[in-house]
Amino acid sequence: MYTIVVYDTAAERNPAILRTCRQYLHHVQRSVFEGELSPAQLKRFRAAVEAGIDRSYDSVLVYTFPPGTTAVRQDWGVPQNAPDTIL
Amino acid sequence: MYTIVVYDTAAERNPAILRTCRQYLHHVQRSVFEGELSPAQLKRFRAAVEAGIDRSYDSVLVYTFPPGTTAVRQDWGVPQNAPDTIL
Numbered sequence: 001m002y003t004i005v006v007y008d009t010a011a012e013r014n015p016a017i018l019r020t021c022r023q024y025l026h027h028v029q030r031s032v033f034e035g036e037l038s039p040a041q042l043k044r045f046r047a048a049v050e051a052g053i054d055r056s057y058d059s060v061l062v063y064t065f066p067p068g069t070t071a072v073r074q075d076w077g078v079p080q081n082a083p084d085t086i087l
Numbered sequence: 088m089y090t091i092v093v094y095d096t097a098a099e100r101n102p103a104i105l106r107t108c109r110q111y112l113h114h115v116q117r118s119v120f121e122g123e124l125s126p127a128q129l130k131r132f133r134a135a136v137e138a139g140i141d142r143s144y145d146s147v148l149v150y151t152f153p154p155g156t157t158a159v160r161q162d163w164g165v166p167q168n169a170p171d172t173i174l
Binding site: 028073077 | 091093094096118119133141143144146148150156157158
């Protein structure tokens with residue numbers, strides 16, 4: 001399923017979650033990742049994320065969309081990526 | 088249409104974009120907002136955002152989803168919001 005992840009973690013834990021996100025998803029903004037994950041991959045990704053964060057302090061927002069969802073992503077500031085249909 | 092916005096702006100411009108986002112959307116994480124916008128609202132929101140950022144430096148990612156899109160939002164860290172079907 002299509003997945004968007006945005007993290008807001010303490011600075012000392014940023015490198016670890018950045019590494020974990022890069023293993024599973026594409027980097028689209030400083031703390032934003034997106035990509036297609038199977039249910040099994042999502043489960044492994046979640047376990048890896050939860051092992052690396054302080055769940056009483058850090059926030060990791062995860063949006064999941066069913067297959068076939070269509071969305072448009074734009075960047076109104078620095079064009080890190082061209083406007084694109086992604087899902 | 089359902090809209091998710093994630094900004095990464097220079098610190099001195101954060102208060103302005105925070106204010107603009109709050110006028111149109113719900114705050115779900117430090118720099119993440121979401122909500123339903125009509126095409127006209129999205130256009131006004133975009134104009135307000137672009138007036139307040141440095142388009143050569145700041146990044147404002149905007150995802151838009153067609154009506155009827157279903158998504159699930161979870162927070163794997165601090166439960167700022169309960170897991171919820173949002174779209």
